[in-house]
Amino acid sequence: MALIARILGVSLLTSALVAGLGLVLLRSASHHAVPSSEYVIPALFLACVGGVIGAVAGAAREIVSAQRQKASNWADTE
Numbered sequence: 531m532a533l534i535a536r537i538l539g540v541s542l543l544t545s546a547l548v549a550g551l552g553l554v555l556l557r558s559a560s561h562h563a564v565p566s567s568e569y570v571i572p573a574l575f576l577a578c579v580g581g582v583i584g585a586v587a588g589a590a591r592e593i594v595s596a597q598r599q600k601a602s603n604w605a606d607t608e
Contacts, residue, residue: 544584
């Protein structure tokens with residue numbers, strides 16, 4: 531259960547960071563006053579992309595951590 535919580539945590543953190551960065555870049559790129567309601571769809575899309583990237587990164591981190599622990603335990607038994 532802790533494994534899933536760590537992966538979801540990384541996913542949510544990455545999702546929020548990517549959406550926030552996207553909103554900042556979108557607002558700075560527009561030179562005229564655009565209502566913030568026009569940024570909802572791009573922000574949600576960026577949040578979804580960030581969530582997927584975070585989930586993959588979190589899973590990869592857990593796999594590498596497990597492999598490293600397995601290798602260190604194997605070296606101790608020899």
